[in-house]
Amino acid sequence: MAPQFPIETNTIIMDSKLVKQYGSEILSYRLRTVRQKKRMQYEDFDKQLSQTGKEERRLIRQNRTLGWEPLTPPVQKGWKRFFVLRDDVAYGKHAAFFENILRKINTYDWSYRKDFMIRKGRYGKNKFGVKPQSLLRPHENHFLRLGFTDDEKQFFYEELVHYGKNHFAKRYIFSEPWRFVLRVRPNIIDKVKKRDIEIERRLKEIDNYLDGNHYRGRMNRLLYGTDWNSRLKEERLWEKSVLKNKPLPRILDECAQDLL
Incomplete structure (x- = not known):
């Protein structure tokens, strides 16, 4: 000891x-000694930096909970596309059952064009095609949180999706997608988010102070125990291949030097 x-x-x-x-x-x-005084300065700076980070989080939460206010007059911004029940299913006796399923797996998309055409060509080839859209395929944990009943679960089947080397994820896919069709409607904006000028001004000041002086990483280490930006950079460097953009003769020379 x-x-x-x-x-x-x-x-x-x-x-x-x-x-x-x-x-x-x-x-x-x-x-106090010079070393103690210097250490107290660092501790005081870390305390102020932690308080600044906590204030930023508090202001962000306040800004998110300001609510909405009506927009008069309403304006249209592009078009939205979503799934609805097919006509024969909507007028059938099981319409409410499939409507409840659709409410949980429906997806929404937006486009400035009514036909939802996107450019698919490359190198000057102006080829256009309809933008694809599919129903939600939730993973296992998300599927459990959606709260499907036993009868509704019978209309889903499992599928393993490959995401990387030796990594698979289980997703649940609706087995009868023909019951739903896509519908395009104008995207009408009738409400806007409330704004607080003082909160936005203070958030801008904090952002300029942290990013302008490169204090964001130190603040993350104090509050969360890690620096997400540096961690992301390390992962990107790790994923980068050492052989990228190297000619073959240079690679062979480096291998020969390693063997020697």
């Missing part, structure tokens, strides 16, 4: 020098 020293050596040397020069009464003033 390593010995524990209750008092630092530098502090003992300093105390002895001060006692010899000014007497034992000087110890009541609790004078």
Whole structure:
């Protein structure tokens, strides 16, 4: 077991020098060494940085909960596309059953064009096609959170989706997608999010202070225990291949040098 020293050596040397020069009464003033003063400055800066980060999170939460206000007059911005029940299903006796399923797996898309055409050509080839859209295929945990009944679960089947090397995820797919059809409607905006000028101004000041002085990483380490930006950069560097953009003769020369 390593010995524990209750008092630092530098502090003992300093105390002895001060006692010899000014007497034992000087110890009541609790004078600090240069190292202690420097450490207190860093600790005080970290406290202020943590308070700034907590204030930023609090203001972001307040800005999200401001609510909405009506927009008069309403305006149209593009077109939206979503799934609805097919006519024969909508007028059938099981319409409510499939409507409840659709409410949980429906997807919405937006486009500035009514026909939802997108450009598919490359290198100057102006080829256009309809933008694809499919029903939601939730993964296992999401599927459980949607709260399907036992009767509704019978209309889904499992499928393993490959996401990477030796990594598969289970997704649930609706087995009868023909019951739903796509419908295009104007995207009408009749309400806008409320704004608080003081909150936005303060958030802008905090953002300029943290990003302008490169304090964002240190603040993340203080509040969350890690720097997400540096971690993302490390992952990207790890994924980058060392052989990328290297000619074959250079690769062979490097391999020969390693063997030697």
